Amino acid sequence: MLLTVARIGRPHGLRGEVALDVRTDVPADRLVVGARFATEPADAGPLEVAQVRDAQGRWYVTFAQVADRTAAEALRGVALVVESDDDEHDDDGWYPHELVGLRAEHASDGRVLGEVVGLEHLPAHDVLVLREPDGARTLVPFVEAIVPVVDVTGGRVVLDPPGGLLAADAANLVVSDETRGDASDED
Incomplete structure (x- = not known):
C-alpha cells in the first residue's frame, strides 16, 4: 500500500x-x-x-x-x-481507504448519520466526506472534538457535530420553523 x-x-x-x-x-x-x-x-x-x-x-x-x-x-x-x-501504522492515524465505507453514528443517541465516502485534505485540516441518508454530501472536520471515535474494526465513526453542520440539521430547522409558525397562528 x-x-x-x-x-x-x-x-x-x-x-x-x-x-x-x-x-x-x-x-x-x-x-x-x-x-x-x-x-x-x-x-x-x-x-x-x-x-x-x-x-x-x-x-x-x-x-x-x-x-x-x-x-x-x-x-x-x-x-x-x-x-x-504495517509496523509504521499509528494507532491514531488511518489511511483514507480504511475510513471509506464506515457508518457514521451520532455520539448522543447512536442514530445513523450517514456513511463515510472519502477523506479530503484541506489547508486547515482533513475533512471526512459524509453521504447522509438523504444523499446530501457533507464535509465533516476530521478533528477529535467532532469525530471523537474512529472504530475501523467496528465499521463506524462516532460524530458529535455542532448544530447546523449536517444537512439533516437544516431540514429539522425548516420543520421547526414551520411548526412554530403554525403554533403562533393558533394564538
Whole structure:
C-alpha cells in the first residue's frame, strides 16, 4: 500500500525548487538528499531529492529531474508516495481507504448519520466526506472534538457535530420553523 509523504505545491524561485505540503510526521527522516519517491500520478516520477531545506516549518525541495521553474510548475499537485510498512501504522492515524465505507453514528443517541465516502485534505485540516441518508454530501472536520471515535474494526465513526453542520440539521430547522409558525397562528 502506498503512503503519501507530501504533495508538491507551488514553485519557489527559478531553479526548480518547490514547496511541499508535508503529510508525514517525520519529514526530516523522509525528505533527505538522495531519497527517491514514486509519484501519483505515476508518470510524473520517480523523483529524487537533490536539495532540501526547512524554512520556518515550511519544506522546500529540488529534484534531480527538475531544472527550472517551468518543469517545477508541471509537478504542482503531484503526490510523493512510498510503500508503507504495517509496523509504521499509528494507532491514531488511518489511511483514507480504511475510513471509506464506515457508518457514521451520532455520539448522543447512536442514530445513523450517514456513511463515510472519502477523506479530503484541506489547508486547515482533513475533512471526512459524509453521504447522509438523504444523499446530501457533507464535509465533516476530521478533528477529535467532532469525530471523537474512529472504530475501523467496528465499521463506524462516532460524530458529535455542532448544530447546523449536517444537512439533516437544516431540514429539522425548516420543520421547526414551520411548526412554530403554525403554533403562533393558533394564538
